[in-house]
Amino acid sequence: MSSDQIALSTSRALEEQEDHGSNPTAGVSIGDIVAERLSRRDLGRGILAVFALDAVMPSLMPSPAAAAKVQAIRSFTFDEIAAGTDDMHHVAAGYDADVLIRWGDKVAGGAPDFEPAKLTAAAQGQQFGYNNDFIGFLPFDGKSDHGLLVVNHEYTSAEMMFAGLGGLDKEARVASATAERVGIEMMAHGGSVIEIKRTDAKWRVVDASRYARRITAETPMRMSGPAAGHVKMMTNADPSGTVVNGMVNNCAGATTPWGTWLTCEENINGYFWNKAALETHAEASALKRYGIPSEWYAWGKFHDRFDIGKEPNEAHRFGWVVEIDPFDPASTPVKRTALGRFKHEGAGNIINKDGRFVVYQGDDERFDYVYKFVTDAAVDLANPSANKNILDSGTLYVARFNADGSGAWLPLVHGVGPLIAANGFKDQGDVVIFARQAGDLVGATRMDRPEDVEANPKTNSVYVMLTNNNKRKDGQTDAANPRADNQFGHIIEINPDGGDHASTVFTWNILVKCGDPSVAAVGATFNPLTSSNGWFGMPDNCAVDGLGRLWVATDGNAPSKTGRSDGIWAMETDGAARGTSKLFFRVPSGAEMCGPCFTPDLETFFVAVQHPGEADDDDPKATPASFEAPSTRWPDFKPDVPPRPAVVAITKSGGGKIAV
Ligand code: FEO
Ligand code: CA
Ligand code: CA
Numbered sequence: 001m002s003s004d005q006i007a008l009s010t011s012r013a014l015e016e017q018e019d020h021g022s023n024p025t026a027g028v029s030i031g032d033i034v035a036e037r038l039s040r041r042d043l044g045r046g047i048l049a050v051f052a053l054d055a056v057m058p059s060l061m062p063s064p065a066a067a068a069k070v071q072a073i074r075s076f077t078f079d080e081i082a083a084g085t086d087d088m089h090h091v092a093a094g095y096d097a098d099v100l101i102r103w104g105d106k107v108a109g110g111a112p113d114f115e116p117a118k119l120t121a122a123a124q125g126q127q128f129g130y131n132n133d134f135i136g137f138l139p140f141d142g143k144s145d146h147g148l149l150v151v152n153h154e155y156t157s158a159e160m161m162f163a164g165l166g167g168l169d170k171e172a173r174v175a176s177a178t179a180e181r182v183g184i185e186m187m188a189h190g191g192s193v194i195e196i197k198r199t200d201a202k203w204r205v206v207d208a209s210r211y212a213r214r215i216t217a218e219t220p221m222r223m224s225g226p227a228a229g230h231v232k233m234m235t236n237a238d239p240s241g242t243v244v245n246g247m248v249n250n251c252a253g254a255t256t257p258w259g260t261w262l263t264c265e266e267n268i269n270g271y272f273w274n275k276a277a278l279e280t281h282a283e284a285s286a287l288k289r290y291g292i293p294s295e296w297y298a299w300g301k302f303h304d305r306f307d308i309g310k311e312p313n314e315a316h317r318f319g320w321v322v323e324i325d326p327f328d329p330a331s332t333p334v335k336r337t338a339l340g341r342f343k344h345e346g347a348g349n350i351i352n353k354d355g356r357f358v359v360y361q362g363d364d365e366r367f368d369y370v371y372k373f374v375t376d377a378a379v380d381l382a383n384p385s386a387n388k389n390i391l392d393s394g395t396l397y398v399a400r401f402n403a404d405g406s407g408a409w410l411p412l413v414h415g416v417g418p419l420i421a422a423n424g425f426k427d428q429g430d431v432v433i434f435a436r437q438a439g440d441l442v443g444a445t446r447m448d449r450p451e452d453v454e455a456n457p458k459t460n461s462v463y464v465m466l467t468n469n470n471k472r473k474d475g476q477t478d479a480a481n482p483r484a485d486n487q488f489g490h491i492i493e494i495n496p497d498g499g500d501h502a503s504t505v506f507t508w509n510i511l512v513k514c515g516d517p518s519v520a521a522v523g524a525t526f527n528p529l530t531s532s533n534g535w536f537g538m539p540d541n542c543a544v545d546g547l548g549r550l551w552v553a554t555d556g557n558a559p560s561k562t563g564r565s566d567g568i569w570a571m572e573t574d575g576a577a578r579g580t581s582k583l584f585f586r587v588p589s590g591a592e593m594c595g596p597c598f599t600p601d602l603e604t605f606f607v608a609v610q611h612p613g614e615a616d617d618d619d620p621k622a623t624p625a626s627f628e629a630p631s632t633r634w635p636d637f638k639p640d641v642p643p644r645p646a647v648v649a650i651t652k653s654g655g656g657k658i659a660v
Helices: 010-018 034-045 047-053 064-073 170-175 179-188 284-289 428-433 435-442
Strands: 095-102 132-139 146-153 190-199 202-205 213-215 220-224 243-245 250-255 261-265 321-324 334-336 348-351 356-362 370-378 394-401 406-411 450-455 462-466 490-496 505-513 539-544 550-554 567-571 581-586 592-598 604-610 646-652
Touching (some): 095 190, 132 261, 132 646, 146 250, 146 261, 348 450, 356 462, 406 435, 462 539, 539 592
Parallel strands (some): 132 592, 220 334
Antiparallel strands (some): 095 646, 132 146, 190 213, 348 356, 356 370, 356 450, 370 394, 394 406, 406 505, 490 505, 550 567, 567 581, 592 604, 604 646
């Protein structure tokens, strides 16, 4: 950490440390071939087709006739907003963007009012948690105006939540932690289930709903699948290796067609303590491959299970996809270990044409992998409870992207290829617990931080958000990760062979390389019809709406980095407008954009504003932000209330479908 980073915001400090590129393998190194292939291929699919019609080749500037033609076929009907940064959120004209629920608002019926100067663990355990990320909407009886909203609370930012920590660097903030503060942090993690209803065109949280529920870092959970009961999952508190308390760093996720919530543990390394114990740990190299322990939080000072010297296996019990049934408030969340253990971003999914369920997953770390899981059984839509344990049996695969635009899903199955006892994999439990090392052995492609991966049910194309990788050097580029020092990220489109998501082969191409297209050195490839507001960097989360249109949420845009805040961009994927994007919504200063989620009728778009009020961490001259001195007090704008992460419901003024 350099001196000008002394008081980095929690979100950036975590990213800088977590994101150290712990994958040591050479992986697939592909080389030069590609830039040329990609530019030909990308252009051929989109703009050139249109320009050629108007005989404007070889110029890439559209003629007025071509521009009109492209405009006409664009699929998103809204006027984009200006990119920029200020202390408010902004949405396209003709839309309302209303705060639905904020950090500290009541979830459980008896929850106390939010008192920012008097936080307690007991109150926080009943109130909406911090740093909302994934949002899922589960309708009652298919209704789009009444349902359950499930929301992840990814992590806590002590300097923004608690008074008196401004000016301390990250280590000093951690060192100052008390048991009481740790208790509040643990209760502010996890997720929330709330019942919401739309009446008189406005969404409201239903008070004292029987479904209202907080999941925290202490909620009892069950393990299922190949790692449940495994020797490396056993602890002093749980000699059975089958039960665990809590989930942490739940980033993105998904809902399932049978009405459950998949919530994904991402940067688990930061919760574990005791770097001094690492070298004598029996699994030291395995822990290092996951960056454990990183000591971002002081939980291990007060809770033995987060101290790797005291509980050597506890870290193996985190880093999973957790399935929760929000319609049964008494249900026990289940960590589905068959889907592998890594820094899960999300769990984008689709029912394959043969009925099996396919979950796409990114491992958000520099040089880590893209995965998918294919169930053995077909989904039974007529009988939702029949799918209760469908995620326990299936095949986990990791992706290899070849230079010629083909790709392969490599099975991570014990006994197949190198995944044998001689290489440290005694059973499938070892394979899923150490999924990263399994991916290393089979030769997966090392990616530029895979975030959300979402399938489009209308086209069967799959979109992979690769957010950035400033550690990739010249000579380490490959076809799928073609830029060294990839500051702005890119989006890959995967096309499963024959539209079969269970197939082990696919083709792929790059939808867009992100960043400012007006700076040649950046090498961005947005469709030239994209306006100066319409380009973005750092794609993170995404959603495919009911019309098969792609919406991209970003993390990392800031005034000093891209001259704009994070937001939601509508991204054309097909036809002549492919590669064009438009800005629909932007966050208040210091925030990142998470959770894009539509109701089935496409009339409401829920988005999550995470960590509002932080400083511009890319600007060395920016004043560090804190509880006392945030960059915005959104959404309350009261002098004694800090900024609060919140869910925003976007609707069309007067009703109607979004961007139609
Ligand atoms: Fe939690 Fe990869 O973002
Ligand atoms: Ca994310
Ligand atoms: Ca993020």
